[in-house]
Amino acid sequence: MRLFSLPPWLRLLAGYASMYRTRVAVGIGCSTAARVCDLLPMIIAGYAVNHITSSPDGSTGFLAYGLAVFCAFGGLAIFQSSSDYLLAAVAQCIRHDIRMKLFAKILAVDTEFIEARSKGDLLSVVTNDVDVLNVFFSETIANLVRVVISFAGTYGYLFWLDARLALILAFPLPLAFLAMRLFSRRVQPQYLTSRRAVGRFAGTLENSLQGIPVLRAYCAEQAETDRLKKESAFYRDTAVAAAKTRRNFIPIIYGIAGLSFALLIGGGGWLTQQPGGPSLGAYTTCVLMGMRLVVPIFTLTFLINQLQQAKAAATRVRELLFVTPRLADPADATDLQGIPETVRFHKIRFRYPNHPELFSDLSFTINKGEFIGIAGPTGAGKSSLIKLLLRFYGPNSGQIAINGQNLEELAAASFRKHVGYVSQHPFLFHGTVLDNLCLGSPEATDAEIQQALRQAGAEEMVRALPQGLHTILGDQGDTLSGGQKQRLSLARALLRDPEVLILDEATSAVDPATESIIHTNLMGLRKNRIIIAVAHRLSTLTSCDRILVMDQGGIVQEGPHRQLVSQEGVYQTLWQALQETPC
Ligand SMILES: Nc1ncnc2c1ncn2[C@@H]1O[C@H](COP(=O)(O)OP(=O)(O)OP(=O)(O)O)[C@@H](O)[C@H]1O
Structure with missing residues (x-):
């Protein structure tokens, strides 16, 4: 036949x-x-x-x-x-x-x-x-x-x-x-x-x-x-x-x-x-x-x-x-050379399919050793920027480069293996705490796991669970509180010891005291890596080396907190609004 x-x-x-x-x-x-x-x-x-x-x-x-x-x-x-x-x-x-x-x-x-x-x-x-x-x-x-x-x-x-x-x-x-x-x-x-x-x-x-x-x-x-x-x-x-x-x-x-x-x-x-x-x-x-x-x-x-x-x-x-992924690795994809040292967005234009343009000219550079905050009003595109960096979506024009290599020409995994990512809606799988922590680091030792939990402010919390690391989490970790889920997700990202740590509202549900401890820990980790943190609670970004302020399809302000808060602009408005918000 x-x-x-x-x-x-x-x-x-x-x-x-x-x-x-x-x-x-x-x-x-x-x-x-x-x-x-x-x-x-x-x-x-x-x-x-x-x-x-x-x-x-x-x-x-x-x-x-x-x-x-x-x-x-x-x-x-x-x-x-x-x-x-x-x-x-x-x-x-x-x-x-x-x-x-x-x-x-x-x-x-x-x-x-x-x-x-x-x-x-x-x-x-x-x-x-x-x-x-x-x-x-x-x-x-x-x-x-x-x-x-x-x-x-x-x-x-x-x-x-x-x-x-x-x-x-x-x-x-x-x-x-x-x-x-x-x-x-x-x-x-x-x-x-x-x-x-x-x-x-x-x-x-x-x-x-x-x-x-x-x-x-x-x-x-x-x-x-x-x-x-x-x-x-x-x-x-x-x-x-x-x-x-x-x-x-x-x-x-x-x-x-x-x-x-x-x-x-x-x-x-x-x-x-x-x-x-x-x-x-x-x-x-x-x-x-x-x-x-x-x-x-x-x-x-x-x-x-x-x-x-x-x-x-x-x-x-x-x-x-037979669905053809547009963002699949090209046939001649190359691996990222070395560890990520610079991330550069150059004249990025981007729209979601069938949606109006979100970014009309997004350009910035981040270097190794920097802790970068990303701020901006709701819907400014902060999470979308992260999605572009992770190559979940591709820009319509412009270029994202890691160490000068075009992200679209790289084998995605060769960059992603250097990344620790905590998404806005942290996802935990049905399984034990340990299974979830070791998702991207199956070889992690006990000491490394404890260290990651400590850095994420989750050590005590896990110890208090009925079976500690072996406690089974329900579907999507539904047996945990929002803040607990976030801390476990952060520990999972830190356990990879990533060169690029991306935090999208990673501590928004954590109490201010614990959040402050986590931030101090993260600041200590920024040497030799790139940390990008998206946050609405601007108080968590005050110690960042630089804050990129997003609005109207691009970066409208850039600088450390002290500088931005003293300048008229989107950041100052957001900061003042935050100060006026009753706790
Ligand atoms: N998958 C998608 N498809 C179409 N539009 C989307 C998609 N995801 C986000 N958007 C739109 O893109 C815009 C930016 O969304 P994004 O989540 O990046 O904003 P954000 O700055 O992170 O917002 P927030 O501070 O509220 O989290 C919004 O108008 C949103 O509706």
Whole structure:
């Protein structure tokens, strides 16, 4: 089979199956043998009937027919179980492979894609859609073999046995193929909509579960239930619509099967009685095989159903697998030379997709040994600047350079491995405190862990936890307070002993006394590294070497706190507002 002539979704699945080609081939071979064994008893029955009608009374040899039928069943048992096992095992392997590939892809795609797409929908592709593909490999392939062998075997044998009877049985078949074509065309968009609806429902559900405390606080349970109900109902309706299409199709197929069988019983019976007509044995075999065709015909409806569902699921899997990350490392990416010593933003223009321009001319330089504060009103772009530096997004023009090397031409990991980052919304994974701390530093020693905790003002806090470092944190660290989460995130960043430490509102939820201790610790760490701290609470930036003040798409002021606070401008306004804010 030429792979490139297959439709894209099937080409994707064939590609995965080809990695297990031996097992798939043996599985299909066993399934084929099982179907042959399944047909054999009917053929043997025909011979037995002919034996009865053509032999004198008291003829022997029937034991051989019985034995042959028994052996056929034995073969059926062995081949069927082997094929089921092999195809199920391959299906599990492929499910695993596709899941891992999808997860790797999700990790590689642009932040823009992840931020725009519902997490529940992504989850649905990796779980539900991949499960549908598992069914394709474990059941659909076996069903396909069942149908092909049953039809080809039955008609092949019957044509050889008596072409007239075979023709009678085959007469209505073109109608069945026409009906199947119509069914496929109608049901495919319904299945695709239905798969997308599952994704949307999963997205809404995930969002609702995360927001349960907010829903409770705002007594919005009913409103959220209604929202979820709408998504669930949409999914239900699309699935029911597909089931309706299938319901309309099944009677047509059974009708055609019934017509086929009726013609055989009536027409074939008449023909058998005519001089020169088929033998009674041939008629018996034909009737038995005709009856057995009902099962494959039913399987065929089932099969088309499964194929259409697999197509819809594979289409969604493909859509995700084939997303091209714009910010992926270029093919000729180079590694950062040495450790980061200078960070330079030069004439950066940047806008989020479909949003107005955020930075029209962002330029600054930071050198090793500096503790830089970033201040500015809400929405000025402080966190966006950090996202550009981490290459979560790319500038529309201008250049970000590390040690003079263009960030976009670097292998991202060669820079990121020098970075410790605490985001505005610190994220902790389900697992122990230790697991979370060692995320970027699996080799860290006990002494290093304790030191990082001390620097982040988290030593006492961790000691007070029920199992200390081995305490399990709930999803997203929900069993900790906001300030505790921030301190653990800071300790995680410090444990990497990074040359570039980026803190985005990293201590905003920590009490002022602890925050002051943390800052003193950080000031002591700035020698030989670059520290960038974004903060609204300007009091935390007063000891910074320099503060970059952002507004209106760029840096509007720059200097140490003392200088800025004495100058008229954005910083002074922010500082005065802070002084006037009642504690
Ligand atoms: N992923 C995104 N897609 C589109 N717009 C975004 C995205 N992230 C931020 N923005 C917009 O970019 C602007 C700057 O956001 P950013 O978070 O960088 O500001 P900030 O200065 O850090 O604000 P704050 O002080 O409130 O944290 C805002 O108008 C925000 O709505």
